[in-house]
Amino acid sequence: MRTPVTAALAAALSFTLPALAANDADLAQIRAQLKEMKQTYEQRIAALESRLAAAEKTAAVAEKTAIQAEKSVAKVEAGSLQTAAAAAPASASAFNPAISAVLxxxxxxxxxxxxxxxxxxxxxxxxxxxxxxxxxxxxxxxxxxxxxxxxxxxxxxxxxxxxxxxxxxxxxxxxxxxxxxxxxxxxxxxxxxxxxxxxxxxxxxxxxxxxxxxxxxxxxxxxxxxxxxxxxxxxxxxxxxxxxxxxxxxxxxxxxxxxxxxxxxxxxxxxxxxxxxxxxxxxxxxxxxxxxxxxxxxxxxxxxxxxxxxxxxxxxxxxxxxxxxxxxxxxxxxxxxxxxxxxxxxxxxxxxxxxxxxxxxxxxxxxxxxxxxxxxxxxxxxxxxxxxxxxxxxxxxxxxxxxxxxxxxxxxxxxxxxxxxxxxxxxxxxxxxxxxxxxxxxxxxxxxxxxxxxxxxxxxxxxxxxx
Structure with missing residues (x-):
C-alpha cells in the first residue's frame, strides 16, 4: 500500500521525465544544425581559397608579361627619344597659347x-x-x-x-x-x-x-x-x-x-x-x-x-x-x-x-x-x-x-x-x-x-x- 509520500514522489516524477526528454531532443536538433552549418562554411571557404590561389597565379603571370613588355618598349623608344630630344626642346608642349579671333x-x-x-x-x-x-x-x-x-x-x-x-x-x-x-x-x-x-x-x-x-x-x-x-x-x-x-x-x-x-x-x-x-x-x-x-x-x-x-x-x-x-x-x-x-x-x-x-x-x-x-x-x-x-x-x-x-x-x-x-x-x-x-x-x-x-x-x- 502506497503511503502519501510515495504517491507525491510518483506524481512529481511523472511531470519531470517528459520535460527532460523534450530538452534532449532540442539539443540534438541544434547540434545537427551546427554540424551542417560548419560543413557548409568549410566547403565555401575551401572554394574561395581555391579561387584566390588561381587568381594569384594569373596575376603573377600577367605582371611578368607586363614587365617584359615594358622592357621591350623601353628598348624601342630609347633611340627615338634621343632623336626627339635633339630635334625639339624638352618644354615644347609646355607653352600652348590660347588663340582667339573676333570678326x-x-x-x-x-x-x-x-x-x-x-x-x-x-x-x-x-x-x-x-x-x-x-x-x-x-x-x-x-x-x-x-x-x-x-x-x-x-x-x-x-x-x-x-x-x-x-x-x-x-x-x-x-x-x-x-x-x-x-x-x-x-x-x-x-x-x-x-x-x-x-x-x-x-x-x-x-x-x-x-x-x-x-x-x-x-x-x-x-x-x-x-x-x-x-x-x-x-x-x-x-x-x-x-x-x-x-x-x-x-x-x-x-x-x-x-x-x-x-x-x-x-x-x-x-x-x-x-x-x-x-x-x-x-x-x-x-x-x-x-x-x-x-x-x-x-x-x-x-x-x-x-x-x-x-x-x-x-x-x-x-x-x-x-x-x-x-x-x-x-x-x-x-x-x-x-x-x-x-x-x-x-x-x-x-x-x-x-x-x-x-x-x-x-x-x-x-x-x-x-x-x-x-x-x-x-x-x-x-x-x-x-x-x-x-x-x-x-x-x-x-x-x-x-x-x-x-x-x-x-x-x-x-x-x-x-x-x-x-x-x-x-x-x-x-x-x-x-x-x-x-x-x-x-x-x-x-x-x-x-x-x-x-x-x-x-x-x-x-x-x-x-x-
Missing amino acids: QGVYADLSQDPDKYAIYGFVPSGDIAPAKRGFSIVESELGFSASVDDKVYGNLIFSLAPDNSVEVEEAYGVLTAIPGGLTPKFGRFLSSIGYLNDQHQHVWDFYDAPLPYQAFLGGQFKSDGVQLKWIAPTDTFIEVGAEVGDGANFPGGERNRNGIGDVAAYVHTGGDIGRSHSWRAGLSYLGLRPKDREYVQTDSNGNDAQLGFSGTSYLGIADFVWKYAPNGNAQETNFKLQGEYFWRKESGDLTYDRDGTLGLTNTSNYASRQSGWYLDGVYQFMPAWRAGARYDRLDPGNLSYGANFAYLDSLSGFNPQRYALMFDYTPSEFSRFRMQVQQSKLLPDVTDNQVFLQYILTLGAHGGHKY
Missing part, C-alpha cells in the same frame, strides 16, 4: 558723309568717324595669350583694320606671383582710366564709343609703359592703380625723348547691395605733355589749316555703374545703368598754318577748359535679347586762341550731342547681332541720321569680360 562687320546707312566727320569745338583726334556707307568690315582682332611660366602671363592682340592694315593693339606681360594684392603689367596696354577705356570695342553695349571718349581720348587711350594695380583685402572692392608711359597716343603725341610722356592714376570701389544689386564707382586722372600734336581744322575763311599744339593736357574722369539682376540671376533678365563725366584742361602754344601752306604761319598762346558726359541704360528683357538707350553731350567750354583768334572760329554756344537706341540678339557668348539707330548733332545746323547693322563673331578662347 566684326557692319552695314551703315548715314545721311552725312563720314569722310567729313567732325566734332564742333574739339580737336580732331584720330580714327573716330563711323564706318563708310554700305557694307564693310569693322576692326577685327587676333589674340594670343598664355602663362609663360609660373610667374608671368603674356597677352598679344593684333588689330585688323578695314583698310587691311595691321596694328599691335596690346602686347603686355603680367607678373602673377607678386604677393599682397599687387598686379604689375608692362608693355602696351589699354589704360584702366574711367570705366569703358580698357574694354575692347567688341564687348561694348553700343556700336561706337561715347562722344567724350571720341573727343578727349580719340576713342580709347593706350600706352607703352608700366601699370601697377593693388586690390585691398577688404569686403568692399577697392582698387588703386597708377601708370606711366610714352604718351605717344592722343591726346599726347609722338615723341623721341627720354623720360615719361604720360601719367595716370585711378581708384575704383564697389560692392553688392543685397542679392540683386551691385555697383562700381571711380575717379581717374590722366596727365600728358603733347609736343607738336598735329591736326587739321577749318579756319574762319573756310580753309583747312594745319595746326600744332605743344603744352600740357590734364583730364579727369568720374565713372559710375549700377547693375540689377533679380536674386543675382543675370541669365534671365538684368539691367545696367552706366555713365561717365569728363573734364579737360589744356594750355600751351598753338601754331596756325604749321606747314606754311597758307603763308600765314603764326604761333600764339592757347588754353581750353572743356567737358562732356554720357549716360546709357541696357535692359535684357529675356535671355539673349537686349534693348538700350544712350545720350552723349559735349561742352566746348572756353577756348582762348590768343593772336590766332583772327584765323580760328570762336564758339557760338553750340553743344554737340547724340541720341542712340540699340537692340541686339546674343544667341551665345560667341556671337552677337545688333541694330543701332542714332541721331548725331555734332556741327551747327547739321544732323546726321544713322543706322548700323552689326555682327560680332568670336572664334576660340577668349578671356572673361570685366564688371
Whole structure:
C-alpha cells in the first residue's frame, strides 16, 4: 500500500521525465544544425581559397608579361627619344597659347558723309568717324595669350583694320606671383582710366564709343609703359592703380625723348547691395605733355589749316555703374545703368598754318577748359535679347586762341550731342547681332541720321569680360 509520500514522489516524477526528454531532443536538433552549418562554411571557404590561389597565379603571370613588355618598349623608344630630344626642346608642349579671333562687320546707312566727320569745338583726334556707307568690315582682332611660366602671363592682340592694315593693339606681360594684392603689367596696354577705356570695342553695349571718349581720348587711350594695380583685402572692392608711359597716343603725341610722356592714376570701389544689386564707382586722372600734336581744322575763311599744339593736357574722369539682376540671376533678365563725366584742361602754344601752306604761319598762346558726359541704360528683357538707350553731350567750354583768334572760329554756344537706341540678339557668348539707330548733332545746323547693322563673331578662347 502506497503511503502519501510515495504517491507525491510518483506524481512529481511523472511531470519531470517528459520535460527532460523534450530538452534532449532540442539539443540534438541544434547540434545537427551546427554540424551542417560548419560543413557548409568549410566547403565555401575551401572554394574561395581555391579561387584566390588561381587568381594569384594569373596575376603573377600577367605582371611578368607586363614587365617584359615594358622592357621591350623601353628598348624601342630609347633611340627615338634621343632623336626627339635633339630635334625639339624638352618644354615644347609646355607653352600652348590660347588663340582667339573676333570678326566684326557692319552695314551703315548715314545721311552725312563720314569722310567729313567732325566734332564742333574739339580737336580732331584720330580714327573716330563711323564706318563708310554700305557694307564693310569693322576692326577685327587676333589674340594670343598664355602663362609663360609660373610667374608671368603674356597677352598679344593684333588689330585688323578695314583698310587691311595691321596694328599691335596690346602686347603686355603680367607678373602673377607678386604677393599682397599687387598686379604689375608692362608693355602696351589699354589704360584702366574711367570705366569703358580698357574694354575692347567688341564687348561694348553700343556700336561706337561715347562722344567724350571720341573727343578727349580719340576713342580709347593706350600706352607703352608700366601699370601697377593693388586690390585691398577688404569686403568692399577697392582698387588703386597708377601708370606711366610714352604718351605717344592722343591726346599726347609722338615723341623721341627720354623720360615719361604720360601719367595716370585711378581708384575704383564697389560692392553688392543685397542679392540683386551691385555697383562700381571711380575717379581717374590722366596727365600728358603733347609736343607738336598735329591736326587739321577749318579756319574762319573756310580753309583747312594745319595746326600744332605743344603744352600740357590734364583730364579727369568720374565713372559710375549700377547693375540689377533679380536674386543675382543675370541669365534671365538684368539691367545696367552706366555713365561717365569728363573734364579737360589744356594750355600751351598753338601754331596756325604749321606747314606754311597758307603763308600765314603764326604761333600764339592757347588754353581750353572743356567737358562732356554720357549716360546709357541696357535692359535684357529675356535671355539673349537686349534693348538700350544712350545720350552723349559735349561742352566746348572756353577756348582762348590768343593772336590766332583772327584765323580760328570762336564758339557760338553750340553743344554737340547724340541720341542712340540699340537692340541686339546674343544667341551665345560667341556671337552677337545688333541694330543701332542714332541721331548725331555734332556741327551747327547739321544732323546726321544713322543706322548700323552689326555682327560680332568670336572664334576660340577668349578671356572673361570685366564688371
